[in-house]
Amino acid sequence: MRTTPFYDRTSVLNKSGLWEHWAGYLNAKQYHFSEKQEYFAVRNSAGVYDTSPLYKYRIYGQDAEKFLSGVLARDVTKCRSGNAQYTIWCDDNGFVIEDGMLFRPSESEFMLTAAEPNLAYFQSLIGRASVQIDDVSQEIASLAVQGPRSQTILSAIASEVGELRPFGLIETKFGGVPVSVSRTGFTGDLGYELWVDAADALDVWDTLFDAGEGHGLAPFGETALIMTRIEAGLLLIGADFGSSRYAWTDGARSTPVELGLGWMFRDLENDQRSFIGRDAIQRDLDGAARRRLVGLTLDWEAWDATYKGMGHVPPKDHTPLLDEIPLFDKKGNRAGFATSFMYSPVMQNHIAIAQVDPEFVALGSEIDYEVTIDHELHYIKSVVTKMPFYDPPQRTET
Amino acid sequence: MTPQGEYDAIVIGGGHNGLINGAYLAKAGFRTLILERRDVLGGAAITEELHPGFQFTTFSYALSQFRPQIVHELQLVKYGFMPLLMESQLTPMENGDYLLLGQDEQENITEIRRHSKHDADAFEQFSYDVARVVEAIRPLLDSIPPDITSSDPEELMRMAALAQHVRSLPPRVVHNGMRLLTGSISDFLDDYFESEILKASIAAAGIIGSKVGPKSQGSGLVMLYMSIGEHDGDQGAWAFHKGGNGGLMQVLARAAEGHGAEIATGTSVSHVITNNGVATGVALDDGRELKSNVVVSSLDPRRTFLQLVEPRELPTELVDSVNRMRFQGTSAKVNFALDGLPHFPALADRGEEPFRGFLNVGPTIDYLERAFDDAKYGWYSQHPYLDACVQSTIDRDMAPPGKHVMSNFVQYAPYELKDGDWDTERENLGDTVQTTLERFFPGFGELVLHREVVTPLDIERTTGLTEGNIYGGEFLAPQMFFFRPAPGWNQYRTPISGYYQCGSGTHPGGCVMGAPARLAASQVIGDRKQKS
Numbered sequence: 001m002r003t004t005p006f007y008d009r010t011s012v013l014n015k016s017g018l019w020e021h022w023a024g025y026l027n028a029k030q031y032h033f034s035e036k037q038e039y040f041a042v043r044n045s046a047g048v049y050d051t052s053p054l055y056k057y058r059i060y061g062q063d064a065e066k067f068l069s070g071v072l073a074r075d076v077t078k079c080r081s082g083n084a085q086y087t088i089w090c091d092d093n094g095f096v097i098e099d100g101m102l103f104r105p106s107e108s109e110f111m112l113t114a115a116e117p118n119l120a121y122f123q124s125l126i127g128r129a130s131v132q133i134d135d136v137s138q139e140i141a142s143l144a145v146q147g148p149r150s151q152t153i154l155s156a157i158a159s160e161v162g163e164l165r166p167f168g169l170i171e172t173k174f175g176g177v178p179v180s181v182s183r184t185g186f187t188g189d190l191g192y193e194l195w196v197d198a199a200d201a202l203d204v205w206d207t208l209f210d211a212g213e214g215h216g217l218a219p220f221g222e223t224a225l226i227m228t229r230i231e232a233g234l235l236l237i238g239a240d241f242g243s244s245r246y247a248w249t250d251g252a253r254s255t256p257v258e259l260g261l262g263w264m265f266r267d268l269e270n271d272q273r274s275f276i277g278r279d280a281i282q283r284d285l286d287g288a289a290r291r292r293l294v295g296l297t298l299d300w301e302a303w304d305a306t307y308k309g310m311g312h313v314p315p316k317d318h319t320p321l322l323d324e325i326p327l328f329d330k331k332g333n334r335a336g337f338a339t340s341f342m343y344s345p346v347m348q349n350h351i352a353i354a355q356v357d358p359e360f361v362a363l364g365s366e367i368d369y370e371v372t373i374d375h376e377l378h379y380i381k382s383v384v385t386k387m388p389f390y391d392p393p394q395r396t397e398t
Numbered sequence: 399m400t401p402q403g404e405y406d407a408i409v410i411g412g413g414h415n416g417l418i419n420g421a422y423l424a425k426a427g428f429r430t431l432i433l434e435r436r437d438v439l440g441g442a443a444i445t446e447e448l449h450p451g452f453q454f455t456t457f458s459y460a461l462s463q464f465r466p467q468i469v470h471e472l473q474l475v476k477y478g479f480m481p482l483l484m485e486s487q488l489t490p491m492e493n494g495d496y497l498l499l500g501q502d503e504q505e506n507i508t509e510i511r512r513h514s515k516h517d518a519d520a521f522e523q524f525s526y527d528v529a530r531v532v533e534a535i536r537p538l539l540d541s542i543p544p545d546i547t548s549s550d551p552e553e554l555m556r557m558a559a560l561a562q563h564v565r566s567l568p569p570r571v572v573h574n575g576m577r578l579l580t581g582s583i584s585d586f587l588d589d590y591f592e593s594e595i596l597k598a599s600i601a602a603a604g605i606i607g608s609k610v611g612p613k614s615q616g617s618g619l620v621m622l623y624m625s626i627g628e629h630d631g632d633q634g635a636w637a638f639h640k641g642g643n644g645g646l647m648q649v650l651a652r653a654a655e656g657h658g659a660e661i662a663t664g665t666s667v668s669h670v671i672t673n674n675g676v677a678t679g680v681a682l683d684d685g686r687e688l689k690s691n692v693v694v695s696s697l698d699p700r701r702t703f704l705q706l707v708e709p710r711e712l713p714t715e716l717v718d719s720v721n722r723m724r725f726q727g728t729s730a731k732v733n734f735a736l737d738g739l740p741h742f743p744a745l746a747d748r749g750e751e752p753f754r755g756f757l758n759v760g761p762t763i764d765y766l767e768r769a770f771d772d773a774k775y776g777w778y779s780q781h782p783y784l785d786a787c788v789q790s791t792i793d794r795d796m797a798p799p800g801k802h803v804m805s806n807f808v809q810y811a812p813y814e815l816k817d818g819d820w821d822t823e824r825e826n827l828g829d830t831v832q833t834t835l836e837r838f839f840p841g842f843g844e845l846v847l848h849r850e851v852v853t854p855l856d857i858e859r860t861t862g863l864t865e866g867n868i869y870g871g872e873f874l875a876p877q878m879f880f881f882r883p884a885p886g887w888n889q890y891r892t893p894i895s896g897y898y899q900c901g902s903g904t905h906p907g908g909c910v911m912g913a914p915a916r917l918a919a920s921q922v923i924g925d926r927k928q929k930s
Contacts, residue, residue, distance in 0.1 A: 015751075016502075034485040034501035037754065044482060044640065045794045149794065214799030216791075300470050313533055316631025345630050346480060348469050 001026050004052035005141040005201035009209075013219050020222050023115070023137075025053040030221035036318060036345065038220035039227050042187050043346055043390075045216030046147035048208065049186075049225055051193065052201075055117055058136045060109040063129040068110060069273045071125055072102065073256060073281065074264040077273075081106045084167045084182045088256060088264070089118075094280025095244035095253035096261075097121070098237055101184055103169055103195075111136070111195075115237050121245070125276075141201035145208065146191030146228070148394050149215045154181065154192055156211045161192065165398050174207045186225060188232020190394040226320045230340045230353060233295055233387030235259060239322040240293075240339040240353055257284040258355060260293030260387070291336055292361040295387035296327075298350035298369055302381040310373045316343040316350075327354060328368040328379060335360055335367050346390050352382065360384060401662045404689040405431045407922065408680050410667050410706065411696035411901065413441020413861070414643075415915035417650040417661075419694055419900040421472050422919030424659035428926075431688065432659055433680070435666040435862070438644075439651050441696075442861040442868065443910050445644025449848035451798040452735040455642040456852060457861065457868070459731075459787065459805040460484065460756075462627025462636040463911040464646075465540065471916075477652040478645075481637035482792050483629055486755030489599040490838040492762075494744055497595045498752055514593035524590045524600075529633050531575045532626050534567050539626065539906045539913050542921065543879050547886035578618035579875060584763050586618050594762050602760045602783060605809060607868045607908070609728040611770030612763050620873050623907070636756070638792045643910055670695075670706045670897055677896035691896050692922055696915065698863055698870040699723055699883035699903040703892070712893050719884035723877060723903075727854035727866030728773055730811035732831040735848035736802040739788065740839040754791045759784035759838055769810055776816025778827055782834055783809045801847070806831055813854040813865040820855040827851055869908030870901050879905055890918035891925075898922055 002025050004010070010028055018029035028050070032038060041047040059068065068076040072087045079085035081104050088099045100114040119135050126133070145154060155162035158172040164183040171180050177200045185191030196204045209217060226236070235241060241254040256262060262285060265271075307314040321341040329335040336356030344351045352369065360367055363386060368379035405428075409420040412434025420432040438444055442457040461481055469479055486500035497513060499506050511518045544556035564572060577586055583604030587597040603624035604610070604617035611617065629635035639646040651661055666683040670693050679689040695702040699720050703709065709717045745752045760766045760783040769779035785807040790797035797803045808831055815823060828851040835842040854866025863870060871877055882888055883903045890898050900918030902908035 032751065033505055034483065036483050036501065037485050040482050040792075044480070214794075214801070216794040300466075313529070313633065314631060318630065343630060345483075346475070348466070348475050348479065348630075 004050050005198040006050045006052060006143070006205055008202060009205050010050055010219060018221070022222075023053040023055065027053055028219065028221040030223050031219045035221060035223040038218060038224040039318070039345065041216055041218040042147045042189060042220055042224060042228050044148065045218075046145060046149040046153055046212060047218055047220035047224065049144040049146065049220055051142045051144050054137070054142060055114045055135070056137045056140050056142075057112045057114070057119060057122065058109070058134045059112060059122075059131060061129070061131040062108060063131050064108050064110055067126065067129045067131045068102070070275050071122065073275055073277060075267075075271055075273060076102065079104050082169050084169050084184050087112075088261060090256065090277030090281065091244045092277060092280070093244075093250075094255050094277040094284055095247075095250070096241060096256060096259060097243050097245050099235060103180070103182060105169060105171065105180065116243065139198055141196050141198045143194045143205070143208070144185050144187070144191060145194065146185045146187040147189055148392070149217070150191050153208070153212045153215050153217060157207055164192070166396055174204050177203050177207070179204055186232070186234055187228035188234065188388050188390055188395060189228070189392055190397070223319060226322070226340075227318060227342055227344075230320055230342050230351065231344050231346060231388065231390040233353060233389060235353070236322075236340065254355070255284045255289060256281055257289040258291050258293065289358065291355040292358050294354055294356050294361060295385040295389055296338060296352040296354050296367065296369065296382040297347070297385040297389070298352070299381040299383065300349055303350060306371070306378050306380050307373060310376075310378075312373060318343045318345055325352070326370050327356060328370065329360070330366065330368070338369065344389060351385070351389050353387070356384070401431050401433070401660060401665070401688055405429050406690065407431070407692040407694060408433060408688060408690040409694045409696060409900070410680065411441060412439040412651075412661060412663065413696055413901075414443050414647060414650060414910050414912055415900050415902060416441070416696035417647065417654050418468060418472070418912045418915035419696060419919050420659040420661070421650065421654035421657050422916060423692075423694075423922060424654060425472070425657040426919070426923045428692070430659040431690070432654060432661045433665045433667055434661070434663045437664045439661065439663060440644050440647035442857065442863060443643035443647055445642035448733075448850055449735040452801065452803050452848065453642060453644075453796045454733045454735075454803060454850055455644065455789065455805050456733065456850065457731060457857060458643045458910055459789070459807065460636045461639050461643065461646065461910055462624075462629065462634070463909045464627070465912050465916060466628070467540065468912045468916055472653045472657065474649055474653055477656060478640070478649045480640040481629060482640060484636045484638055484755040484787065484792060486752065487599060487758055488742070488745075488752045488755065489595060489758040489761065490742060491595055495595075496742070496744055497599050498745070499599070500755070510593070510596060513595055514591070517591045517593045517596050520590045521596065527570075527574050528622070528625055530568075530571045531578060531622065532633060534571050534575060535622070535626065537563065538879070539911070540917075542890070542917050543888050543905050545886060545889055546880045578622045580615060581618045582613050582615050583617040583621045584612040586621075598760055598762050598766060599758055601763055601766060602758055602785065605766060605770065605783065606785065606807070607729050608873055609726050609773065609810070609812065611767045613767050614770070616874055619875060619878075623873055623909070627909075627911075638787070638789055640793055641795065642789065642793070646910065667706065670894070672707060672711060672894055672897070675711065675894055677894050692898065692926070693896060694898040694900050694918060694922065696901040698725075698867075698901055699899070700725070700864040701862060702899050702901065702903070707894060707897065716884050716887055716893065723883055724872045724874060725813075725865035725867040726872065727813040727857060727863070727868065728810045729866070729868055730778070730808040730827060730854060731850070731852040732806045732808055732828050733850040733852070734804045734806070734846055735797070736788075736804055736845040737847050738800065738845055739791070739802055740804070740835070740845065741841050742839055750791050753788045755787065757784070757786040757788070759786065759834060773810030773812045776812060776814065778811040778815070778823070778830070779809065780830065782811075782831060784831065784834060786835075806835070811854055813858070820853040824851050824853055824856075827853065870903040871907070873907060878907065882907060890914070890921040
């Protein structure tokens with residue numbers, strides 16, 4: 001299995017010996033014996049996650065904006081240079097292929113990240129347009145620096161980082177090494193991502209950790225990342241949805257509206273773009289969506305009473321459960337399914353990201369969540385809750 | 399704020415129990431006023447910047463028994479509740495070795511096997527047995543205990559429910575519970591373990607805050623009490639609240655105000671005003687009087703019954719019980735601002751990790767028992783037990799970058815010194831603690847930027863806790879449950895109508911638990927409903 005450009009550092013720091021595989025790379029599952037400590041580093045000081053395995057595509061040329069306007073579902077023209085945009089791309093039927101972050105360092109140059117390979121797909125759509133797409137996944141190493149102290153630490157290296165607004169992007173230098181910094185991340189907290197030439201990776205890591213000395217800056221692994229992204233209500237491909245490209249049935253596919261991304265098309269009537277999936281998405285917005293994405297908070301009393309009633313100590317397990325869990329209405333009819341579930345230490349409750357029948361979309365709607373205790377099924381009340389579950393003020397403060 | 403007008407309820411004392419009680423009453427619709435004598439809220443749960451940039455948890459320093467119901471019922475998350483896991487316990491040994499237990503079960507087994515192969519699964523059996531006892535006792539923390547002096551049918555039902563609960567438990571759980579509630583922690587541990595360091599690391603929990611040694615009967619009860627809490631469902635785990643317990647008090651104050659309570663600091667209560675055995679309000683030290691038909695004291699039983707009201711108005715038997723209640727504070731705190739992290743040679747390559755929990759200085763049962771011997775004869779331990787934590791490794795806001803704060807809970811330091819006084823001995827105690835730390839963490843003294851020594855006398859003077867007892871009355875079997883603080887008065891009411899108690903001197907007792915305040919509020923609310 002390949003290792004990322006930061007491996008000389010991460011391999012020494014990973015005391016647990018636990019690694020996952022991601023896009024063909026070793027990816028730390030957790031560094032410490034306590035993954036909860038890594039989670040609290042992100043929530044309370046700052047954490048560093050090696051995102052280098054991400055697929056990264058450099059898209060450039062005089063038609064780059066026009067090309068992306070037709071390929072990506074969200075309006076790329078709204079992403080001015082020096083900014084980043086969370087985006088998706090869909091198929092003709094309006095089903096989501098994947099999501100990713102689009103960065104626009106200049107008018108005619110973009111970088112798109114994705115969790116899975118998409119180069120052939122994008123290239124097949126170029127046609128006559130004057131656009132180049134390079135896979136720069138291996139050339140660019142990246143780190144997410146997330147948490148309330150991230151700004152203090154990064155500003156000490158390059159003061160202009162402190163001026164970045166959410167989704168802002170700048171090019172700066174860390175002790176002479178060129179680094180692109182975006183105010184983005186997957187944790188729902190104040191946070192940044194660093195994009196560097198792979199050859200400079202270790203220098204940047206060292207500069208970062210020198211600046212983080214005394215601030216509690218700690219590397220965090222996939223478990224802590226997934227915990228924070230669930231609390232942030234952020235979707236993960238393979239967990240909350242699957243790519244429509246490889247789905248066998250429409251039942252396994254999801255539309256943007258079904259995934260809670262309808263807000264991307266709020267201004268669709270003034271949007272003149274002809275993009276892939278537009279008509280289907282319009283129908284979905286007009287009410288065709290089969291289900292809706294919601295946050296669920298489990299009723300703590302019902303949870304405790306159910307487990308105690310079975311003679312158990314009620315578990316409060318923060319490690320995420322990414323299996324599909326069925327949901328029911330009060331009459332026992334199917335009402336949807338949860339896709340990401342955990343006990344949230346900052347919310348002090350069990351929470352889930354779920355897709356439910358449209359009638360349950362209102363905040364406060366009650367839905368039963370299924371659990372298995374001693375091989376028996378039990379149903380625990382949950383309540384539809386606003387996402388993000390955890391939304392600290394520093395996330396958006398400027 | 400300046401309190402004025404009439405209130406539905408006045409709570410005396412702005413420590414955690416006062417704030418929680420006031421919050422519940424306000425949430426139930428009472429126009430509630432919480433009065434705190436000092437300018438800072440929190441009582442014995444405060445955080446203070448005693449050296450520029452360094453936040454000290456002067457008294458109380460960690461969190462475990464805090465009732466999860468309170469978090470939900472008072473919506474504390476909305477007001478900033480954030481307990482951070484304390485992930486480990488490091489017990490250094492005299493020979494430079496150590497026992498380090500953390501979050502990874504397999505790693506813990508490996509670590510225990512280093513000291514004793516026998517004790518590896520014995521530790522799992524011990525943890526299981528204690529968990530079963532804890533789970534059996536926990537419901538009692540969240541319910542009003544029966545009044546054994548009453549023949550009221552409701553009380554008889556409560557007794558019957560209790561008997562039924564005990565009957566429903568497996569015999570081994572009942573037996574282990576009885577052994578812990580009445581016996582010594584040392585005897586209990588001998589049944590499981592051969593490793594001295596493992597025994598000592600657990601036994602230390604049996605002496606916290608109490609004038610007992612690990613070989614004394616009664617230390618089992620204290621250990622049980624220290625195991626009864628949780629962090630996010632992890633039984634017996636401890637946390638450090640963001641900003642210390644003073645940070646938690648800010649959360650509680652915001653919650654109390656959010657639910658509608660008024661809080662007045664710097665407002666000292668002289669006494670409770672009564673009329674024919676009925677409370678009608680409080681008189682302040684500045685001469686003002688505030689009216690309220692409900693007055694709740696969060697102060698300890700001595701102050702609640704012997705100072706805030708006239709003992710002459712109370713039944714002699716109650717006064718006698720309160721006078722006989724044992725406090726005898728026996729713990730001190732020595733807190734440091736440090737220039738860097740303490741150095742433990744055998745773990746030098748592990749960085750901060752071994753310091754992100756408790757440092758438990760007390761390597762053998764005999765070490766702990768000898769420390770107690772000093773106290774038995776009226777002096778503080780020459781080789782004290784220390785329950786230390788470098789809290790800035792858990793919450794960076796406690797100290798400037800690269801610097802640290804360290805809290806040391808110290809035993810034994812008896813309130814009554816036989817041939818001396820605490821005002822003379824204060825810094826000598828500080829030196830004794832520092833010397834002890836130097837022994838286990840070489841070079842410690844060079845790190846010290848600032849030192850705060852808090853004797854039992856200081857605890858009493860500052861917080862009002864009688865004799866500096868951190869629990870508002872010792873954790874002894876005859877002072878718990880049916881008898882806390884006195885037989886017949888263990889249900890938060892007092893002989894004075896409308897006057898209630900909600901402090902740590904009531905069931906289930908001290909620590910930052912909040913249960914007394916929550917249960918007392920339910921009693922007040924229930925009584926008022928009946929009246930209206």
